Amino acid sequence: MLISSPMSKLDFWYEFASTYSYLSAMRIEDMARNADVEVRWRPFLLGPFFKAQGWATSPFKEQVEKGRYMVRDMERICAVRELPFQMPDPFPQNGLYAARLALIGEDEGWAGRFSRLVFKEQFAGNLQLDDKTGLGDCLSAIGLDASSLMTRIETPEIKKRLRTQTDDAQALGLFGAPTFLCEDGEMFWGDDRLEQALDWQRSETNPAA
Amino acid sequence: MLISSPMSKLDFWYEFASTYSYLSAMRIEDMARNADVEVRWRPFLLGPFFKAQGWATSPFKEQVEKGRYMVRDMERICAVRELPFQMPDPFPQNGLYAARLALIGEDEGWAGRFSRLVFKEQFAGNLQLDDKTGLGDCLSAIGLDASSLMTRIETPEIKKRLRTQTDDAQALGLFGAPTFLCEDGEMFWGDDRLEQALDWQRSETNPAA
16 A cells, blocks of 8 residues: 655746736646646746846836737637636736735635636736735635735735745746746746646656656 | 649748757758648847847846756757757857858758758857858758858858848847748747647648648
8 A cells, every 4th residue: 555645846936917827827736636746826026027137017018029929829828728818908917916815825725716816807807906806806706805815915924925935036046937846946937838847846756657 | 633732831930049949940840841831941140139129148148047047948858859958158159150051051952951950060069150160061061062152151142131031030020039930920939839830830721631
C-alpha cells in the first residue's frame, strides 16, 4: 500500500488586470488536479514592475502594435476554449482591491473561486475592478460576507501584505503575469507555459511519473 | 482526379539575432511541408523597432529579469527538441549582413538552407554575425559563391531592399520576431504560435482540411 505524500505545489502568480492571467485562472485548477498538483493562488500587482521599467502603464499600451496583437491572440484562444472575452474599458483596470481580497481568500480557501469569478466578470461582464460594489457582489455570489471583507481590505495589515507579496514577486525575479513557480524554483511565464510548468512540478515530486 | 491548386503560403518574418527565431527556423520547413504550406523566408531587422520604442537594444537586455528567463526558457525548449543552444556573446548580435544575404537567397531559393546554418552556427558555434569571413564560410558550405555574394551585399540595391523589407514589417504591424503572416493577413507572434499559424493558413486555403 502506498502512503500518500504531501501534495506537490505550484505557485500561480497573477494580476487581476492581466488578460493572460485570466486564461490561466480559468483552467489551472482542473489541469493541476489531473497532475496531482495543488495550486497556490498568489495575487500581486504589476504596476510597480512597469514603473521600475520606466513605463507609465502596461506594455500592451506602451507598444500599440503589441497591444493590438494581444487582443487578437486572446480572441482566438478564447474562441477555442469557449471562454467569453471582451477587452475591459479602460484597460488595464486597477487590480488593487481584488488582489487584497484574494489575499484574504488565500488564507480562507476561496481565492480560486473568487478570482475566477472576478476575471470572468471583468472580461465578459465589464466589471470595473475598482468598483467596490461590484466586487462585493462577487463575494456575495460565492456565499461570503461582502461588507465585512470590504472593510478588512482597508486595514493596514492587508495593505502591507499586498505590498510585501508584490515585493516578494520582484525578489523572485518575476517580470510579468501569469508566472508559475515550481517548488524547486523553476519559473515558467505565460499561459502558454502552464502545461510545461505542471509537467515540471509533477516530475520533480515524482521522477517516475 | 484532383487538380492541384497553387500552394498555400505562410510568411515567416525573422531576425537573425533573435533566439526564438532560431527555434522556428529549425522546424518550420518540416512542419509546413506536413501542412502543405509553402514558407516564404522574410528576414528583417528588429533594431529600428527597438529604437522606435525608445529602447537602446533588445528588450531582453532592457529588462534583465526577462532576459534571464528567456535564456532558461530557450534551454528547456532546446533540450526537448534536441537542439544545441548557447547564448551568443555579445547578445544581441548584429544581423545586418546575414539579413542582406538571406534577401538574395529569397530570390535564388536558398534562404532557408542558409538561414538555418547561420542560426545553428550562431547559437551552437558562436559565429559572430558581423564576421564576414564566417558568413562566407556558411555560404560556401551550402555550395554558393561566397566572394561574389559578399560583394553583392554592399550594393545600394540590396541595402535599400533590406530597409524596405524592414519598413514593410513596420507597416504590417509587426513588433517582434518570429512573426507568421497568413495570406489573409492573420498574424501570429512567437515560436509557440507556429502550430496555430499553420493550422490557420491551411484551413483558410482548404476549409475542409
